[in-house]
Amino acid sequence: MSEAVSPEDREVVARQLGRPPRALVGVAHRCPCGQPDVVQTAPRLEDGTPFPTVYYLTCPRASAAASRLESAGLMKQWQADLATDPELAAAYTAAHEAFLATRDAVDVLPTRASAGGMPDRVKCLHALAAHSLAAGPGVNPVGDRALEGMGEWWTAGPCAAAQDGSDA
Template sequence: MAPPSPPVTAEERAVIARQLGRPPRALVGVAHRCPCGQPDVVETSPRLEDGTPFPTLYYLTCPRATAAASRLESAGRMREWQEELGRDPELAAAYLAAHESFLATRDARDVLPTRATAGGMPDRVKCLHALAGHALAAGPGVNPIGDRAVAEMGEWWAAGPCAQPSPTDPEDVR
Protein backbone atom coordinates (compact mmCIF):
# COMPACT_ATOMS: atom_id res chain seq x y z
CA MET A 1 0.00 0.00 0.00
CA ALA A 2 1.33 3.44 -0.94
CA PRO A 3 1.96 5.89 1.90
CA PRO A 4 -0.19 9.02 1.93
CA SER A 5 1.01 11.74 -0.42
CA PRO A 6 2.56 14.80 1.24
CA PRO A 7 0.33 17.91 1.37
CA VAL A 8 0.12 19.99 -1.81
CA THR A 9 1.81 23.40 -1.79
CA ALA A 10 0.21 26.49 -3.31
CA GLU A 11 2.82 26.40 -6.09
CA GLU A 12 2.04 22.75 -6.90
CA ARG A 13 -1.70 23.49 -6.88
CA ALA A 14 -1.10 26.31 -9.39
CA VAL A 15 0.96 24.02 -11.67
CA ILE A 16 -1.71 21.31 -11.52
CA ALA A 17 -4.45 23.82 -12.32
CA ARG A 18 -2.48 24.99 -15.38
CA GLN A 19 -1.93 21.38 -16.46
CA LEU A 20 -5.64 20.58 -16.16
CA GLY A 21 -6.92 23.92 -17.40
CA ARG A 22 -9.13 24.11 -14.29
CA PRO A 23 -8.77 23.97 -10.51
CA PRO A 24 -8.12 20.41 -9.30
CA ARG A 25 -10.91 18.66 -7.38
CA ALA A 26 -10.48 16.64 -4.19
CA LEU A 27 -6.70 17.04 -4.42
CA VAL A 28 -4.80 15.24 -1.66
CA GLY A 29 -1.22 15.21 -2.88
CA VAL A 30 1.31 14.78 -5.65
CA ALA A 31 1.64 11.03 -6.17
CA HIS A 32 4.39 11.14 -8.81
CA ARG A 33 6.66 13.71 -10.39
CA CYS A 34 7.69 13.81 -13.99
CA PRO A 35 11.45 13.67 -14.59
CA CYS A 36 11.13 17.42 -15.38
CA GLY A 37 10.20 17.92 -11.71
CA GLN A 38 6.55 18.87 -12.09
CA PRO A 39 3.63 16.77 -10.88
CA ASP A 40 2.34 14.32 -13.47
CA VAL A 41 0.09 12.22 -11.21
CA VAL A 42 -1.96 13.45 -8.29
CA GLU A 43 -3.73 11.57 -5.55
CA THR A 44 -7.37 12.52 -5.14
CA SER A 45 -9.66 11.87 -2.24
CA PRO A 46 -12.05 8.94 -2.65
CA ARG A 47 -14.80 11.55 -2.26
CA LEU A 48 -15.23 14.95 -3.86
CA GLU A 49 -15.63 17.98 -1.63
CA ASP A 50 -19.43 17.52 -1.64
CA GLY A 51 -19.11 13.88 -0.53
CA THR A 52 -19.74 12.32 -3.95
CA PRO A 53 -17.72 9.08 -4.36
CA PHE A 54 -14.74 9.52 -6.70
CA PRO A 55 -13.12 6.13 -7.30
CA THR A 56 -10.11 7.37 -9.29
CA LEU A 57 -7.41 7.64 -6.62
CA TYR A 58 -4.58 8.54 -9.04
CA TYR A 59 -5.10 11.05 -11.83
CA LEU A 60 -2.72 11.94 -14.67
CA THR A 61 -2.33 15.72 -14.77
CA CYS A 62 0.46 16.29 -17.27
CA PRO A 63 -1.20 17.05 -20.62
CA ARG A 64 1.66 15.37 -22.50
CA ALA A 65 1.35 12.16 -20.46
CA THR A 66 -2.42 12.27 -20.90
CA ALA A 67 -2.02 12.69 -24.68
CA ALA A 68 0.45 9.79 -24.77
CA ALA A 69 -2.02 7.52 -22.92
CA SER A 70 -4.79 8.66 -25.30
CA ARG A 71 -2.63 7.73 -28.31
CA LEU A 72 -2.20 4.20 -26.91
CA GLU A 73 -5.95 3.89 -26.41
CA SER A 74 -6.58 5.10 -29.98
CA ALA A 75 -4.05 2.58 -31.29
CA GLY A 76 -6.04 -0.30 -29.76
CA ARG A 77 -3.68 -1.23 -26.94
CA MET A 78 -6.54 -1.58 -24.43
CA ARG A 79 -8.24 -4.19 -26.63
CA GLU A 80 -4.97 -6.06 -27.19
CA TRP A 81 -4.10 -6.15 -23.49
CA GLN A 82 -7.69 -7.10 -22.60
CA GLU A 83 -7.43 -10.10 -24.94
CA GLU A 84 -4.08 -11.02 -23.42
CA LEU A 85 -5.60 -10.94 -19.91
CA GLY A 86 -7.97 -13.69 -21.05
CA ARG A 87 -5.13 -15.86 -22.38
CA ASP A 88 -2.38 -15.32 -19.81
CA PRO A 89 -3.17 -16.50 -16.27
CA GLU A 90 0.04 -14.99 -14.87
CA LEU A 91 -0.82 -11.57 -16.28
CA ALA A 92 -4.39 -11.91 -14.99
CA ALA A 93 -3.11 -12.84 -11.50
CA ALA A 94 -0.70 -9.87 -11.45
CA TYR A 95 -3.48 -7.55 -12.62
CA LEU A 96 -5.78 -8.87 -9.88
CA ALA A 97 -3.00 -8.21 -7.33
CA ALA A 98 -2.71 -4.64 -8.71
CA HIS A 99 -6.45 -4.23 -8.22
CA GLU A 100 -6.23 -5.43 -4.62
CA SER A 101 -3.28 -3.10 -3.96
CA PHE A 102 -5.21 -0.16 -5.44
CA LEU A 103 -8.31 -0.93 -3.34
CA ALA A 104 -6.25 -1.35 -0.16
CA THR A 105 -4.62 2.04 -0.70
CA ARG A 106 -7.91 3.75 -1.51
CA ASP A 107 -9.78 2.05 1.34
CA ALA A 108 -7.10 3.22 3.77
CA ARG A 109 -8.05 6.78 2.75
CA ASP A 110 -11.85 6.23 2.78
CA VAL A 111 -14.10 3.26 2.08
CA LEU A 112 -16.58 3.95 -0.70
CA PRO A 113 -20.10 2.50 -0.66
CA THR A 114 -19.25 0.27 -3.63
CA ARG A 115 -16.05 -1.55 -4.55
CA ALA A 116 -15.69 0.48 -7.74
CA THR A 117 -12.50 -0.05 -9.67
CA ALA A 118 -9.97 2.04 -11.54
CA GLY A 119 -9.17 1.49 -15.16
CA GLY A 120 -11.45 -1.59 -15.30
CA MET A 121 -9.37 -3.68 -12.92
CA PRO A 122 -9.42 -6.59 -12.26
CA ASP A 123 -11.29 -7.97 -15.28
CA ARG A 124 -11.02 -5.26 -17.93
CA VAL A 125 -8.53 -2.86 -19.41
CA LYS A 126 -10.73 0.22 -19.55
CA CYS A 127 -8.68 3.40 -19.01
CA LEU A 128 -4.95 3.61 -19.63
CA HIS A 129 -4.87 7.05 -18.00
CA ALA A 130 -5.96 5.56 -14.66
CA LEU A 131 -3.73 2.51 -15.04
CA ALA A 132 -0.66 4.57 -15.94
CA GLY A 133 -1.39 6.93 -13.03
CA HIS A 134 -1.57 3.95 -10.67
CA ALA A 135 1.64 2.48 -12.07
CA LEU A 136 3.54 5.75 -11.71
CA ALA A 137 2.25 6.38 -8.18
CA ALA A 138 2.75 2.81 -6.92
CA GLY A 139 6.06 2.23 -8.69
CA PRO A 140 7.20 -0.42 -11.17
CA GLY A 141 6.04 -3.98 -10.70
CA VAL A 142 2.69 -3.23 -9.02
CA ASN A 143 0.39 -2.81 -12.04
CA PRO A 144 1.53 -4.81 -15.08
CA ILE A 145 -0.84 -3.15 -17.57
CA GLY A 146 -0.08 0.29 -16.14
CA ASP A 147 3.65 -0.47 -16.40
CA ARG A 148 3.19 -1.41 -20.07
CA ALA A 149 1.29 1.79 -20.73
CA VAL A 150 3.97 3.92 -19.07
CA ALA A 151 6.71 2.15 -21.06
CA GLU A 152 4.88 2.72 -24.34
CA MET A 153 3.93 6.33 -23.57
CA GLY A 154 7.51 7.34 -24.33
CA GLU A 155 9.36 10.29 -22.84
CA TRP A 156 6.49 12.77 -22.51
CA TRP A 157 8.75 15.01 -20.42
CA ALA A 158 11.53 15.30 -23.03
CA ALA A 159 10.39 18.74 -24.26
CA GLY A 160 10.66 20.18 -20.74
CA PRO A 161 8.00 21.19 -18.24
CA CYS A 162 4.46 21.16 -19.63
CA ALA A 163 3.14 23.91 -17.35
CA GLN A 164 5.12 27.11 -17.51
CA PRO A 165 4.76 29.71 -14.77
CA SER A 166 2.08 32.28 -15.39
CA PRO A 167 2.83 35.88 -14.37
CA THR A 168 -0.85 36.26 -13.43
CA ASP A 169 -0.66 33.55 -10.75
CA PRO A 170 0.45 35.12 -7.44
CA GLU A 171 2.24 31.90 -6.45
CA ASP A 172 4.42 32.14 -9.57
CA VAL A 173 5.47 35.79 -9.33
CA ARG A 174 8.78 36.07 -7.53
Protein backbone atom coordinates in the same frame (compact mmCIF):
# COMPACT_ATOMS: atom_id res chain seq x y z
CA MET B 1 3.04 7.38 -0.77
CA SER B 2 1.90 10.83 -1.77
CA GLU B 3 3.63 13.99 -0.67
CA ALA B 4 1.89 17.10 0.58
CA VAL B 5 0.55 19.52 -1.99
CA SER B 6 2.21 22.92 -1.93
CA PRO B 7 0.42 26.02 -3.18
CA GLU B 8 2.79 25.95 -6.18
CA ASP B 9 1.87 22.33 -6.93
CA ARG B 10 -1.83 23.22 -6.75
CA GLU B 11 -1.26 26.05 -9.25
CA VAL B 12 0.71 23.79 -11.62
CA VAL B 13 -1.98 21.10 -11.50
CA ALA B 14 -4.68 23.69 -12.18
CA ARG B 15 -2.74 24.88 -15.26
CA GLN B 16 -2.19 21.29 -16.40
CA LEU B 17 -5.90 20.49 -16.10
CA GLY B 18 -7.22 23.86 -17.21
CA ARG B 19 -9.36 23.97 -14.07
CA PRO B 20 -8.91 23.80 -10.29
CA PRO B 21 -8.15 20.27 -9.08
CA ARG B 22 -10.88 18.48 -7.12
CA ALA B 23 -10.47 16.43 -3.96
CA LEU B 24 -6.69 16.79 -4.09
CA VAL B 25 -4.91 14.79 -1.38
CA GLY B 26 -1.28 14.77 -2.50
CA VAL B 27 1.29 14.60 -5.26
CA ALA B 28 1.67 10.90 -6.02
CA HIS B 29 4.44 11.22 -8.64
CA ARG B 30 6.62 13.91 -10.12
CA CYS B 31 7.75 14.08 -13.71
CA PRO B 32 11.53 14.15 -14.22
CA CYS B 33 11.04 17.90 -14.87
CA GLY B 34 9.95 18.26 -11.23
CA GLN B 35 6.28 19.06 -11.76
CA PRO B 36 3.47 16.82 -10.54
CA ASP B 37 2.29 14.41 -13.24
CA VAL B 38 0.09 12.25 -10.99
CA VAL B 39 -1.95 13.42 -8.03
CA GLN B 40 -3.78 11.41 -5.42
CA THR B 41 -7.40 12.33 -4.95
CA ALA B 42 -9.80 11.61 -2.13
CA PRO B 43 -12.32 8.80 -2.63
CA ARG B 44 -15.06 11.42 -2.43
CA LEU B 45 -15.35 14.83 -3.99
CA GLU B 46 -15.87 17.82 -1.74
CA ASP B 47 -19.67 17.41 -2.02
CA GLY B 48 -19.46 13.75 -0.91
CA THR B 49 -19.89 12.23 -4.38
CA PRO B 50 -17.87 8.99 -4.67
CA PHE B 51 -14.76 9.44 -6.84
CA PRO B 52 -13.11 6.03 -7.19
CA THR B 53 -10.09 7.26 -9.17
CA VAL B 54 -7.35 7.56 -6.54
CA TYR B 55 -4.55 8.47 -8.96
CA TYR B 56 -5.12 11.09 -11.60
CA LEU B 57 -2.74 11.71 -14.50
CA THR B 58 -2.42 15.50 -14.69
CA CYS B 59 0.38 16.10 -17.19
CA PRO B 60 -1.19 16.94 -20.56
CA ARG B 61 1.74 15.39 -22.45
CA ALA B 62 1.47 12.13 -20.52
CA SER B 63 -2.28 12.19 -21.02
CA ALA B 64 -1.86 12.69 -24.77
CA ALA B 65 0.61 9.78 -24.88
CA ALA B 66 -1.89 7.52 -23.10
CA SER B 67 -4.62 8.66 -25.50
CA ARG B 68 -2.45 7.69 -28.47
CA LEU B 69 -2.12 4.16 -27.07
CA GLU B 70 -5.87 3.93 -26.57
CA SER B 71 -6.47 5.15 -30.13
CA ALA B 72 -4.05 2.51 -31.42
CA GLY B 73 -6.25 -0.22 -29.93
CA LEU B 74 -3.93 -1.39 -27.19
CA MET B 75 -6.72 -1.59 -24.60
CA LYS B 76 -8.46 -4.25 -26.68
CA GLN B 77 -5.20 -6.15 -27.18
CA TRP B 78 -4.29 -6.04 -23.50
CA GLN B 79 -7.84 -7.03 -22.54
CA ALA B 80 -7.40 -10.13 -24.71
CA ASP B 81 -4.07 -10.80 -23.00
CA LEU B 82 -5.82 -10.84 -19.61
CA ALA B 83 -8.06 -13.63 -20.88
CA THR B 84 -5.17 -15.80 -22.09
CA ASP B 85 -2.35 -15.07 -19.64
CA PRO B 86 -3.14 -16.27 -16.10
CA GLU B 87 -0.02 -14.65 -14.63
CA LEU B 88 -0.94 -11.28 -16.13
CA ALA B 89 -4.52 -11.64 -14.87
CA ALA B 90 -3.32 -12.53 -11.36
CA ALA B 91 -0.92 -9.58 -11.27
CA TYR B 92 -3.67 -7.26 -12.51
CA THR B 93 -5.99 -8.53 -9.77
CA ALA B 94 -3.25 -7.90 -7.21
CA ALA B 95 -2.86 -4.35 -8.61
CA HIS B 96 -6.60 -3.84 -8.11
CA GLU B 97 -6.32 -4.99 -4.48
CA ALA B 98 -3.33 -2.68 -3.87
CA PHE B 99 -5.28 0.20 -5.39
CA LEU B 100 -8.29 -0.52 -3.17
CA ALA B 101 -6.09 -0.72 -0.08
CA THR B 102 -4.72 2.75 -0.80
CA ARG B 103 -8.21 4.13 -1.41
CA ASP B 104 -9.73 2.40 1.61
CA ALA B 105 -7.00 3.81 3.88
CA VAL B 106 -8.47 7.25 3.16
CA ASP B 107 -12.19 6.41 2.91
CA VAL B 108 -14.13 3.24 2.15
CA LEU B 109 -16.58 3.56 -0.72
CA PRO B 110 -19.66 1.38 -1.15
CA THR B 111 -18.12 -0.06 -4.33
CA ARG B 112 -15.19 -2.36 -5.01
CA ALA B 113 -14.82 -0.82 -8.45
CA SER B 114 -11.45 0.75 -9.10
CA ALA B 115 -9.67 2.67 -11.79
CA GLY B 116 -9.02 1.66 -15.34
CA GLY B 117 -11.37 -1.32 -15.32
CA MET B 118 -9.39 -3.38 -12.82
CA PRO B 119 -9.51 -6.26 -12.13
CA ASP B 120 -11.40 -7.66 -15.13
CA ARG B 121 -11.14 -5.06 -17.87
CA VAL B 122 -8.67 -2.66 -19.45
CA LYS B 123 -10.76 0.48 -19.66
CA CYS B 124 -8.59 3.59 -19.14
CA LEU B 125 -4.85 3.66 -19.77
CA HIS B 126 -4.63 7.13 -18.20
CA ALA B 127 -5.74 5.75 -14.83
CA LEU B 128 -3.61 2.62 -15.15
CA ALA B 129 -0.49 4.59 -16.09
CA ALA B 130 -1.16 6.98 -13.18
CA HIS B 131 -1.38 4.00 -10.83
CA SER B 132 1.91 2.62 -12.15
CA LEU B 133 3.69 5.94 -11.75
CA ALA B 134 2.36 6.39 -8.21
CA ALA B 135 2.91 2.81 -7.03
CA GLY B 136 6.16 2.16 -8.90
CA PRO B 137 7.12 -0.49 -11.42
CA GLY B 138 5.88 -4.04 -10.95
CA VAL B 139 2.64 -3.20 -9.14
CA ASN B 140 0.29 -2.73 -12.11
CA PRO B 141 1.37 -4.78 -15.14
CA VAL B 142 -1.01 -3.12 -17.58
CA GLY B 143 -0.08 0.33 -16.31
CA ASP B 144 3.57 -0.63 -16.73
CA ARG B 145 2.86 -1.63 -20.34
CA ALA B 146 1.17 1.70 -20.90
CA LEU B 147 4.13 3.62 -19.48
CA GLU B 148 6.51 1.71 -21.71
CA GLY B 149 4.40 2.55 -24.76
CA MET B 150 3.94 6.21 -23.80
CA GLY B 151 7.61 7.05 -24.31
CA GLU B 152 9.42 9.96 -22.68
CA TRP B 153 6.72 12.64 -22.64
CA TRP B 154 8.79 14.82 -20.31
CA THR B 155 11.77 15.45 -22.63
CA ALA B 156 10.42 18.80 -23.86
CA GLY B 157 10.60 20.17 -20.31
CA PRO B 158 7.83 21.27 -17.97
CA CYS B 159 4.35 21.03 -19.45
CA ALA B 160 2.86 23.85 -17.38
CA ALA B 161 4.46 27.23 -17.78
CA ALA B 162 4.54 29.50 -14.75
CA GLN B 163 1.94 32.24 -14.68
CA ASP B 164 4.59 34.79 -15.61
CA GLY B 165 5.34 32.82 -18.78
CA SER B 166 8.56 31.16 -17.64
CA ASP B 167 8.85 27.43 -16.98
CA ALA B 168 7.52 26.39 -13.60
